[in-house]
Amino acid sequence: MTGILYLEDGTIYEGKGFGKKGISVGELVFNTSITGYQEILTDPSYAGQIITMTYPLIGNYGIHQLGNQSSKIYAKGFVTKSIDQTPSHYMNEENLEQMLERMGVVGICEVDTRSITKKIRRTGPLKCVISNEELSIEVLKEYFHKEKFQEDWMKHVGTQKIIHIPGQGPKVAVIDFGMKKSILENLKSRGCDITVFPYKSKYEEIININPDGVFLSNGPGNPEAATESIETVKKVIQKIPTFGICMGHQILALAIGGNTYKMKYGHRGGNHGVYDIQKDRAYITSQNHGYAVDKKSVEDQGMVITHINLNDHTVEGMMHKELPVFSVQFHPEGSPGPADATYLFDKFVSQLKGDMICQ
Structure with a gap:
């Protein structure tokens, strides 16, 4: 399925969708960790944010319940360069996409995460809409007005x-x-x-x-x-x-x-x-x-x-x-x-x- 990241300044990134099929609105940020994607996703401090991972390959060692930092994912979305659908680790229980589907989080991959990170470094965090549904940009624009960007999470x-x-x-x-x-x-x-x-x-x-x-x-x-x-x-x-x-x-x-x-x-x-x-x-x-x-x-x-x-x-x-x-x-x-x-x-x-x- 198609994945789209639409930023409040009008920038559009198109890639491939994964995780839960849907639309989400949040503040776009980036994380420079090489490993730890599961701990990052389940850290409540990311509530209301859409996380871009700067490391290009995410998901290669899978998911294990002991890695969770809370009972759910509080982030509003997840953006990666690529994901590994066949993780290799002796403790692996499911892959990253299965976790996002189970916890109701929209993801997109195969986008230029280096470009996204450089943009955030230039302009600061941006409000954005992430979608892996077949929707027009005009429809995505409406979500900026439909959903409130709160701070007291x-x-x-x-x-x-x-x-x-x-x-x-x-x-x-x-x-x-x-x-x-x-x-x-x-x-x-x-x-x-x-x-x-x-x-x-x-x-x-x-x-x-x-x-x-x-x-x-x-x-x-x-x-x-x-x-x-x-x-x-x-x-x-x-x-x-x-x-x-x-x-x-x-x-x-x-x-x-x-x-x-x-x-x-x-x-x-x-x-x-x-x-x-x-x-x-x-x-x-x-x-x-x-x-x-x-x-x-x-x-x-x-x-x-x-x-x-x-x-x-x-x-x-x-x-x-x-x-x-x-x-x-x-x-x-x-x-x-x-x-x-x-x-x-x-x-x-x-x-x-x-x-x-x-x-």
Whole structure:
């Protein structure tokens, strides 16, 4: 079947359709990872986006349920140069197209993904319509007006109820903005007693379990849209040690009184260099974000920059001068990508075991 990608600036890419037959509207972004397509698709942080993979061959090792980062695909579409319909891996359970069909996601392949990526780098993310149905461009244009482009995806992709995962270690309250499974696995492997709270949980609900620490998860969309959570975090950081990752990092910046801004085309991939100022060491990290923290705004509020991006020098990590609060923009748990920075989970748990609650 024919596949079409129609961009808001009028650009058209034609290829071959795969996955669920249908039409979808979203924000077009690109990811530079070579592997990890399953983890990328099931990462809730991609809610509302249509993902273009820059690596040319996708699907060659298939799909296995252990690779899922959530129970479904939150991305609105998937774009590749080519797909492998006969994957080779001893854990393979189905191919990529079967997964997209089962989870209701539209895909297109055999398009010039290099051209798409260069366009996004020039212009920034573009709204687009992806279709593998036989429809005219005039019909596709109408979808820009039919479907709303929302930013507050966090209320839809995280848990809707409180979940308790017992452990023998420090008691951690997790605020779920759209969390990846691998983050929970990192906390569980360190023995944490975990309580996962929905996106809009109040400070009183969180403090009621008497947590040793609070973890702010990753998630999709604009951090400024999480107004209720920002107010909650303002109270949390005055009383409880707090660690934020990705969206959690941005919400922490806003809660402390700083600012965030939308990047031209964001960081998405498993090969981003980050410099840890305190360790005087560089790491290759996994990243997925379209917003960044304004450096001066958080420094004016008592934050110290701990990590910077080696490509564009954006803020990748920070900590408070007095409060036991720190965060990073990248994903130390990887999935996909390197897990060289998992020491940050050790740092958080060690902090909690030291009973560093600020009274």
